[in-house]
Amino acid sequence: MTHLLIAGTSAARPIYGRMTTSTLIYTNNGEDLYLVDCGDGITNVLTQFGVPLEKIRGVIITHSHSDHASGIAGFVHSVVFGTSVELIIAAPKGIQKLIDVVFEYSGDTVPKTVSYIDLSDDQITHFSIKNTSFTSVPIPHHGSIKGHGIICQTHYTNHQDTSIAITGDTNDSSLLAEYIVQQNIQLNILLHECTFASDLNENA
Ligand SMILES: [Zn+2]
Numbered sequence: 001m002t003h004l005l006i007a008g009t010s011a012a013r014p015i016y017g018r019m020t021t022s023t024l025i026y027t028n029n030g031e032d033l034y035l036v037d038c039g040d041g042i043t044n045v046l047t048q049f050g051v052p053l054e055k056i057r058g059v060i061i062t063h064s065h066s067d068h069a070s071g072i073a074g075f076v077h078s079v080v081f082g083t084s085v086e087l088i089i090a091a092p093k094g095i096q097k098l099i100d101v102v103f104e105y106s107g108d109t110v111p112k113t114v115s116y117i118d119l120s121d122d123q124i125t126h127f128s129i130k131n132t133s134f135t136s137v138p139i140p141h142h143g144s145i146k147g148h149g150i151i152c153q154t155h156y157t158n159h160q161d162t163s164i165a166i167t168g169d170t171n172d173s174s175l176l177a178e179y180i181v182q183q184n185i186q187l188n189i190l191l192h193e194c195t196f197a198s199d200l201n202e203n204a
Helices: 042-048 072-080 095-105 174-182
Strands: 003-008 022-027 032-036 056-060 087-092 114-119 125-129 132-140 146-154 163-166 189-191
Touching: 003 042, 003 189, 022 042, 032 146, 042 072, 056 072, 056 132, 072 087, 072 095, 087 095, 087 125, 095 114, 114 125, 132 174, 146 174
Parallel strands: 032 056, 056 087, 087 114, 163 189
Antiparallel strands: 003 022, 022 032, 125 132, 132 146, 146 163
16 A cells, blocks of 8 residues: 655745645555655654654655755754664755765764665666665756656555656656656656746646
8 A cells, every 4th residue: 555645735935834845655554655855844744744754765855946855964864863774865966965064064974874866867767765666757947957757656566556756846747747658657646746926827
């Protein structure tokens, strides 16, 4: 059984009662969890939801804007530091440097149980964590950075496979959609995040 916890749906500006965008994927009957996007304060919010943080096997960052990535160092410090928890972080290049700087500032060393996967801005990246495979499809985003649409597919023998796609706050997710169609991926869940300013009301 795979299910999602949508822990946050907000953007960078603080809004009372809404966390920045973050989605938790539960697989393997809640034994293996994956966090997609990690803005400030996400660890506290997940705790409020009763999430067993030590079961989060991977954190996937869809793009390097702060409301999706800036909580990662705090997450590593709160959940992995001083424990034997293993964590894989898949993100656009540069996240390791960000975490290293924060740890250095606090006089600590990043645990060796943390490892990294760089999501390419130019080509599709495939990777697996435990019995779950992920595909990152580079898509346009605002400003100079690329976004990464994420496809998550579970492969557990004792329950039905699930395919989930998360667009990740993109301004155009058609490349992700094309890939899904080309590969004939039968999605169970499509999570599309979008924000429209008031002058784009028509498009919304
Ligand atoms: Zn963004």
